[in-house]
Amino acid sequence: MTSDLRLVRWTAVGVGVALGVLIPALLSDFLRTLAADAAIAGLIVLSLVVLTGLVGQISFCQYSFAAIGAFTVGSLVAGHHWDFWLALVVGVVFAAVVGVLVGFVALRLSGLFLAILTIGVALFFDRFVLAAGNWNSFSGGLSSWRPGRPSFFGIGLHGEYAFYLFAFGVLLAACLLVWNLRTGKTGRVLRAVRESEVAASTVGLNLTAWKLTAFGISAALAGLAGALAAVRVGSVSPGSYDFLHSISIAAIAIVAGAGSIASAAAGGIFLIFGREALIDWTSLSTQWFDLIIGAGLIFQLVYAPDGAVVDIERRVMRRLRPPKHLPREAEQRAPDKVPAAVG
Amino acid sequence: MTIAAAGISLLPGLTVIGIVLGGIYALAAIGLVLIYRVSGVLNFAHGAVAMFSTFIAYQVSVQSGLPGWIGLLAAIAAGIAMGFVIERFTMRPLTGKPVLTKVVITIGWLIVLQAAAALIWKANAYHRAVKLVSKSGFRLTGTSVVVGYDQLTTVLVALGLALATAAVLKYTTLGASMRAVADDPEAARLWGISVNRVTAASWMVGSGMAAIAGVLITPLINFDTFSLTLVVIDAFVAALIGRLTSLPFAVLGAFILGLVQTYPTAFFNNSGMHEVATFALLLVALAVLFRPGARKLRVA
Numbered sequence: 029m030t031s032d033l034r035l036v037r038w039t040a041v042g043v044g045v046a047l048g049v050l051i052p053a054l055l056s057d058f059l060r061t062l063a064a065d066a067a068i069a070g071l072i073v074l075s076l077v078v079l080t081g082l083v084g085q086i087s088f089c090q091y092s093f094a095a096i097g098a099f100t101v102g103s104l105v106a107g108h109h110w111d112f113w114l115a116l117v118v119g120v121v122f123a124a125v126v127g128v129l130v131g132f133v134a135l136r137l138s139g140l141f142l143a144i145l146t147i148g149v150a151l152f153f154d155r156f157v158l159a160a161g162n163w164n165s166f167s168g169g170l171s172s173w174r175p176g177r178p179s180f181f182g183i184g185l186h187g188e189y190a191f192y193l194f195a196f197g198v199l200l201a202a203c204l205l206v207w208n209l210r211t212g213k214t215g216r217v218l219r220a221v222r223e224s225e226v227a228a229s230t231v232g233l234n235l236t237a238w239k240l241t242a243f244g245i246s247a248a249l250a251g252l253a254g255a256l257a258a259v260r261v262g263s264v265s266p267g268s269y270d271f272l273h274s275i276s277i278a279a280i281a282i283v284a285g286a287g288s289i290a291s292a293a294a295g296g297i298f299l300i301f302g303r304e305a306l307i308d309w310t311s312l313s314t315q316w317f318d319l320i321i322g323a324g325l326i327f328q329l330v331y332a333p334d335g336a337v338v339d340i341e342r343r344v345m346r347r348l349r350p351p352k353h354l355p356r357e358a359e360q361r362a363p364d365k366v367p368a369a370v371g
Numbered sequence: 372m373t374i375a376a377a378g379i380s381l382l383p384g385l386t387v388i389g390i391v392l393g394g395i396y397a398l399a400a401i402g403l404v405l406i407y408r409v410s411g412v413l414n415f416a417h418g419a420v421a422m423f424s425t426f427i428a429y430q431v432s433v434q435s436g437l438p439g440w441i442g443l444l445a446a447i448a449a450g451i452a453m454g455f456v457i458e459r460f461t462m463r464p465l466t467g468k469p470v471l472t473k474v475v476i477t478i479g480w481l482i483v484l485q486a487a488a489a490l491i492w493k494a495n496a497y498h499r500a501v502k503l504v505s506k507s508g509f510r511l512t513g514t515s516v517v518v519g520y521d522q523l524t525t526v527l528v529a530l531g532l533a534l535a536t537a538a539v540l541k542y543t544t545l546g547a548s549m550r551a552v553a554d555d556p557e558a559a560r561l562w563g564i565s566v567n568r569v570t571a572a573s574w575m576v577g578s579g580m581a582a583i584a585g586v587l588i589t590p591l592i593n594f595d596t597f598s599l600t601l602v603v604i605d606a607f608v609a610a611l612i613g614r615l616t617s618l619p620f621a622v623l624g625a626f627i628l629g630l631v632q633t634y635p636t637a638f639f640n641n642s643g644m645h646e647v648a649t650f651a652l653l654l655v656a657l658a659v660l661f662r663p664g665a666r667k668l669r670v671a
Contacts, residue, residue: 139469139470140471140474143471143478144604144611147604148653156646162643272485272597275481276482279482315486318489319482322486324479325475329475
């Protein structure tokens with residue numbers, strides 16, 4: 029049975045990847061840019077999967093980490109004429125460092141207080157770091173950075189399909205990394221940390237290091253997404269990385285289910301194409317989409333706390349697995365860690 | 372030297388501004404603390420409830436031209452209604468579930484109210500604030516500082532509401548029930564207290580206070596869907612200084628925050644110092660008052 033399960037899973041992944049490559053080939057350039065945006069949004073959802081799904085921490089400032097990647101690329105490429113790839117590495121490392129710093133404060137906090145802290149971080153970025161006049165050599169002041177598209181081993185990424193494939197490839201690589209984290213030794217450690225910090229520390233796990241690692245990886249993924257977004261749009265401005273973006277993406281990750289890597293794809297597609305479809309088909313304004321996301325979040329948490337994608341996955345698994353190997357509830361429960369300070 | 376000297380001469384005026392800001396944050400923090408004490412849920416939608424109620428007042432008083440106090444009443448009614456809906460339909464079904472789930476639901480409400488208000492009243496349009504108190508003021512004796520009556524009202528109402536809430540909690544049956552539910556819902560139930568009703572009451576009263584806060588604040592800050600929603604973070608910092616449970620310390624925290632945000636502007640020619648001060652105080656409050664091994668919170 030287990031091998032059946034593996035077969036199903038890999039077939040699903042294979043079909044998903046094939047569709048991901050083939051469908052945009054048939055679409056218009058405009059829809060291809062949206063597809064690239066969806067892959068980038070998927071990366072940010074994935075960064076939340078690392079944090080929430082693996083160590084049970086919550087974050088409402090992922091777009092601030094993305095902003096670090098985006099503005100580093102913007103200022104270095106457009107302002108100082110650096111090579112994109114070098115700027116990308118600097119941006120991702122910078123984001124990871126800030127992530128570890130936030131994680132360092134977060135070590136002492138959990139649940140409720142971590143939520144407050146990350147909202148504080150997001151607003152600090154909105155109103156200070158990225159606000160015009162405070163750090164113009166980074167934020168670009170009142171004008172926005174305009175970095176050009178890079179080329180990838182000699183292949184220019186100017187075409188929309190080429191760029192989409194690049195973004196999709198990065199998302200796949202990141203998913204593979206997170207999948208490795210989940211299933212390998214690291215995954216077992218992180219899950220142990222998520223389920224019971226006390227138990228994990230009694231078997232000799234270094235909680236501090238692992239939590240900081242998770243924050244670092246999560247921030248690095250978000251920073252990577254920001255760096256890609258910077259060259260996808262070709263313009264970097266603070267409005268695209270504000271607090272409302274951060275809470276919307278957190279809402280989407282929770283609605284999809286932060287315990288699953290598949291949520292990243294589903295969340296990214298929903299965020300970008302859902303909004304576009306709503307505007308196109310119903311001529312409603314984009315605020316309606318936010319309204320739907322918020323209402324979806326409330327409805328889902330009251331009635332299906334584990335998340336839509338996780339719920340579907342579990343149903344499929346239940347069909348395939350003999351009853352005694354039912355997926356354990358605890359493994360799937362993502363954002364429900366009871367804050368120790370409040371419990 | 373000249374900058375420092377100029378800065379110091381500004382201090383009396385900045386003190387007034389800081390105290391008024393503190394009054395604003397105190398108004399917002401009182402309802403937050405009340406809801407947290409009784410239900411254990413930190414209401415991230417508190418600012419959004421205040422914002423939406425204030426827009427109701429705007430609709431009634433500015434758009435339809437009715438007197439300001441009718442707008443205020445409408446806003447309070449709207450706040451109470453929102454508090455009821457949030458508690459009854461999205462908190463009560465989750466009794467016994469992790470607190471964090473409920474907290475994330477309040478973030479869902481923040482998104483919903485924010486988007487709904489932006490749809491109804493347009494996010495970036497200019498909105499005229501509801502006028503309750505005259506903007507004219509009096510000069511403080513011995514200084515050149517003018518205190519507006521609207522500013523004075525904000526501070527007085529904040530202090531009055533804080534005292535009233537403390538009195539209700541201490542001396543009335545409802546207050547005693549609220550404290551009982553805050554300490555131990557199970558024991559409270561055994562004593563015949565309707566935990567659901569008391570929790571609903573705290574959400575309704577707390578949200579009604581958010582409405583009062585919103586209407587009083589709007590003449591003093593930007594009146595748009597976003598600014599008012601985000602006052603909640605300042606209220607958090609104030610409430611954190613009161614360990615989320617103490618009303619007097621939350622009010623004190625609010626005034627400290629107001630002054631800490633205002634004083635640096637005397638010495639730094641940079642509007643961003645305001646945010647740095649908020650963030651620094653948030654970090655200090657989290658790190659010192661909620662460090663592992665700190666005195667336990669009394670609320671479940």
